[in-house]
Amino acid sequence: MKRVLDWLYPALTIVDAGDGSRASRRGSGDAASDKTARLLANARQTTVGIAASYVYDCAILFGFSAAGFIDIEVPLVVSVLMAAIIGLVSLAHLTRWSLTRRDPTLFLPHQIFAALVCLGVVVAAPQIGFQPLSTLFVTSVFGFLAPNTRSLIASWCVIAIGAAAAVFYTGARLAIPTDTFEGRVLTCAIVVGLLARCMWVVLFVHRLRRRLAAKNESLREAMARIEALALTDDVTGLANRRAITELLSSHIGLSQRTGLPLSIALVDVDHFKRINDIHGHLTGDRALKFLSEQAVAAIRVQDRIGRFGGEEFLIVLSATTLDDAVHVMERLRSHIASCDWASIGLEGRVTVTVGVAHFASRESIEMLLRRADLALYRGKDAGRNCVMLAPPAA
Ligand SMILES: Nc1nc2c(ncn2[C@@H]2O[C@H](COP(=O)(O)OP(=O)(O)OP(=O)(O)O)[C@@H](O)[C@H]2O)c(=O)[nH]1
Numbered sequence: 001m002k003r004v005l006d007w008l009y010p011a012l013t014i015v016d017a018g019d020g021s022r023a024s025r026r027g028s029g030d031a032a033s034d035k036t037a038r039l040l041a042n043a044r045q046t047t048v049g050i051a052a053s054y055v056y057d058c059a060i061l062f063g064f065s066a067a068g069f070i071d072i073e074v075p076l077v078v079s080v081l082m083a084a085i086i087g088l089v090s091l092a093h094l095t096r097w098s099l100t101r102r103d104p105t106l107f108l109p110h111q112i113f114a115a116l117v118c119l120g121v122v123v124a125a126p127q128i129g130f131q132p133l134s135t136l137f138v139t140s141v142f143g144f145l146a147p148n149t150r151s152l153i154a155s156w157c158v159i160a161i162g163a164a165a166a167v168f169y170t171g172a173r174l175a176i177p178t179d180t181f182e183g184r185v186l187t188c189a190i191v192v193g194l195l196a197r198c199m200w201v202v203l204f205v206h207r208l209r210r211r212l213a214a215k216n217e218s219l220r221e222a223m224a225r226i227e228a229l230a231l232t233d234d235v236t237g238l239a240n241r242r243a244i245t246e247l248l249s250s251h252i253g254l255s256q257r258t259g260l261p262l263s264i265a266l267v268d269v270d271h272f273k274r275i276n277d278i279h280g281h282l283t284g285d286r287a288l289k290f291l292s293e294q295a296v297a298a299i300r301v302q303d304r305i306g307r308f309g310g311e312e313f314l315i316v317l318s319a320t321t322l323d324d325a326v327h328v329m330e331r332l333r334s335h336i337a338s339c340d341w342a343s344i345g346l347e348g349r350v351t352v353t354v355g356v357a358h359f360a361s362r363e364s365i366e367m368l369l370r371r372a373d374l375a376l377y378r379g380k381d382a383g384r385n386c387v388m389l390a391p392p393a394a
Contacts, residue, residue, distance in 0.1 A: 244306025
């Protein structure tokens, strides 16, 4: 079934192959040449589909000739012309000459040539005029392959004006050949062929839309992943500095609007450099991750934590007074000091020093952070493994 669909939708099949399997097979192949190859393969396969459509039309013309409606010269000339245009287009793709044109698919010249052949048949054999006019209709439907609106309008104008001129020129001689059994069978074949090709186009567009929707979806997912990555610290999985600072900024706004208290804490691992030096950076990373998990478990769900720097974490304690913040941070500090760090390959215990600051209205975010930082460094100076209060805002 897939093979049948692939044959029915050649252009689309090639796009699939180009985007997926082939691209991955070639790995880091040159993107430009890949695009060119895809374009050529696409055009080649489309030409195959159009050639099949021409073969069908020529077969019907030979049928009309066999049934005595038209001279054999008509299908012969049409076959030669159709073979010539398919041959020329294929040659242009094979020699890559088509790539030197603005439209490598050669849509417009191909359309105009096909339309002129159809109009020629209308004029030469108006007694079967329904057939070339139907083919003209199919040709205009194939306009969906146009590379741009200008080509589409140009081809549509040629077809519309040409058809109108041919109808006026042939007048009453223009006919649907249904006066014999063979004529009716062939007319049925024309209608069936017409509907089949319209169906081909509809299914093609339908499949294209499905593919576009899938691509849009994966693009949306990729964008969401990129946005999440841009705000996430990859070692701990916590909010990164940018994200936690933005969050603090919005909490400051909320506190200013509602008057609710807001406290922050800067938590810094003591002698973290030693951990790295003794156990290596990987263990250091594991320690940061472990610590972040302990901290997340220790704070309330409405509080937020993010990695603020190397071994420093910022905790935003919303609707929290200074006393409560100190209490929560003291609990976190003693919990960290009593953790079983051997589970991640560390000997001895790990401690943290915490600087806590309470937001004073009209204080800037920089000032608030500076006060928490000051408290943190006072805690380090005081011997580490402690919670230190920030000096009051000026
Ligand atoms: N493993 C690991 N180490 C980091 C990361 N970011 C920063 N560091 C290290 O953290 C260490 C911080 O060292 P210092 O600023 O001297 O602080 P400290 O050793 O913790 O000493 P005190 O803060 O004074 O207790 C440095 O060695 C950094 O290389 C990280 O993502 N992973």
